[in-house]
Amino acid sequence: MASQRALELLVLNNMNIGTVGDSEKLATLASHVSEADLGWNQISKWSDVACILENLPHLRVLNIGHNPLNPVIDHKLPVSTLHTIILNGTHLSFKTLQSFLSVLPKVTELHMSDNQFNDDDDLNEPISTSVRTIHLNRCGFQKWSSVMNVVRRFPNVNSVFICENPLEDVTHCKHFDSLSSWSSLNMAKTAINSWDSLDDLGKMKSIVDLRIPNIPLLNNLSDEERLHLIIGRIHHLRVLNGSKISEEQREQSERFFIRYYQEQKEKPAQYKSLIEKHGNLEKLVNIDLTPKKEAVVKILCEEKEVNTEMTISLEPTILEFMKYLEPKVAVKYTRIKLFLFRGDGRNEDFASSTYNMPLHYFKVEDGDVFMIQEKIVVPKRRRPPSSTSSSSS
Incomplete structure (x- = not known):
């Protein structure tokens, strides 16, 4: 260079x-x-x-x-x-x-x-x-x-x-x-x-x-x-x-x-x-906006005579929660219909579109009630075999 x-x-x-x-x-x-x-x-x-x-x-x-x-x-x-x-x-x-x-x-x-x-x-x-x-x-x-x-x-x-x-x-x-x-x-x-x-x-x-x-x-x-x-x-x-x-x-x-x-x-x-x-300012209130990890809720299933209070984690998804409830209410999770009744009168009907969402997304609070109903499964009716006419000569 x-x-x-x-x-x-x-x-x-x-x-x-x-x-x-x-x-x-x-x-x-x-x-x-x-x-x-x-x-x-x-x-x-x-x-x-x-x-x-x-x-x-x-x-x-x-x-x-x-x-x-x-x-x-x-x-x-x-x-x-x-x-x-x-x-x-x-x-x-x-x-x-x-x-x-x-x-x-x-x-x-x-x-x-x-x-x-x-x-x-x-x-x-x-x-x-x-x-x-x-x-x-x-x-x-x-x-x-x-x-x-x-x-x-x-x-x-x-x-x-x-x-x-x-x-x-x-x-x-x-x-x-x-x-x-x-x-x-x-x-x-x-x-x-x-x-x-x-x-x-x-x-x-x-x-x-x-x-x-x-x-x-x-x-x-x-x-x-x-x-x-x-x-x-x-x-x-x-x-x-x-x-x-x-x-x-x-x-x-x-x-x-x-x-x-x-x-x-x-x-x-x-x-x-x-x-x-x-000017003189009001002291700020510390508000914790992080999601709760647990809640004390009531589990109610009239068909199975279940009425109990338990502490649940709010981390699992709705589907995981339904699997968790299966042995407690003696209803297979695929047949569970889940409702949430809140203390302020609001309620939630969990459709299949919400199954992959975590429980804390729904802001579950202490004292809320989960109601379980068993879905009625109607057996599919089989179509009768079609009959054909035969002729002899």
């Missing part, structure tokens, strides 16, 4: 590569590469990074994560049209990041997971104004201030991923207010364990797309409770865990939220505003 200039994806992940080598050969073989994965290698020199950028003019995605890059850029880097750069596990300082991204003016997606950041880093200028999406997963963040210390340096950020961090809280702060483009946040598998954190997320009005599964706060709640209680608390959300929130869904969640906290002494701040919107 390289010789035919058709190579667009170059994957040399975890190959113990320490240097690029012959730059002319790289330019010949990889000139059409648009995505290069060189992660988990031994590249340390920025001259090798410069060589990659110079000789891959169509490069759009570059992964040099988990390489021991020199903490200081000591080589001039060419301007590149990269739009995604992956620097996971490189532990670069803010100043080094700023220098590197200055030659990548079109980068919109930055991967900085598996890095350790210094909260005392005194760089005050933005690191990049082009980055829209930043990944900060598994960076050891325990405090929201540590997250904001990084994110605020990307003033035009739109989406932030902070998954799998031991983050225990979210706190609204002045730095967030300057990030007006920030609309999406993914906090999956963090250590959030307080409704106060979600209340503070509710103060971050620009965030309309939130992913927050697998956090301790929600572990003991049902799926229904998780959905409604989050939507009820954060009124401006449009998307939760990847699903769009319709107006109907929002109203259901807000009503659920009111009923959930109605009888609790401590009510969240949102409760009052939702009461003003929907």
